[in-house]
Amino acid sequence: MEEQQLTSIFYADDDVDDLDFFKEALLEIDKPVCLFEEGDKLLKSLHNPPPRASVIFLDLNMPVKSGFDVLREIKASANIENVPVVIFTTSSNPADIELCKKMGANLYIRKPASVGALRKAINYVLSIDWENFNPTDKEFLYLG
Template identity: 50%
Template sequence: MQNNYTIFYADDDADDLDFFRDVTAAIDKNIDLFTHENGNQLLVAVRNPPPSPHIIFLDLNMPGKDGFEVLKELKSSEEYKNIPVVIFSTSNDQQNILRTRELGANLYITKPNSFAKFQKSIEHTLSINWDVFNPSLDNFIYTV
């Protein structure tokens, strides 16, 4: 299991970005976190390395390009389709969850409301061997 991670996270909510920064700082791993305020910023960063992300966390409801559009662009690109994308959203709407899975998301997490659960969900994503992980109906949604 690797101990160095480059994480890209796109979310239009400044409080959520700050919370994500605080949680990743508390995790006992070397994490380089790059936050983006919208989907367009994230796509520009992905297309202009360095750095390149090991994993992308993506909010769904953002102005401009929303998470669905960003996910679709990433997963339809030969160059970026193998980057794991974790949907990190307040929505637990089954239609949204199903749609993100169909678009190629690797995991879906409803944003936890406590620091400990938030940390546990991020640690879980970092423990996954994405080279062999196959999202199924049984393991696509992560609940803390």
């Protein structure tokens, strides 16, 4: 019998307040979370489980290594390329949305302003059957 690895939600964002807000939203959702203030730390953890990521929330606007850089590295790495990546950012720039889709992100969410809206977005992400989820351009951008 194969031992089941602990899986967690991974989230990288350089903004500590956004990390705290995300953690608060997860209080009512029974799912472990790993928070990272830098993209490099997220990548290191992804390559050294446990825990194993079941889904990755990724901010785009981070210093040193941007979310675009981290996404590129995830999708180029054979052992983690299939982990769903949800872009979680303040950017509503159509060029950012299109680039993330082309780079292999699975979903794009603008950061909600309330804990309730954030909890709804997280629940939506956790309800997705990622193996069969192939979003259209309209479905790629989560509108809540």
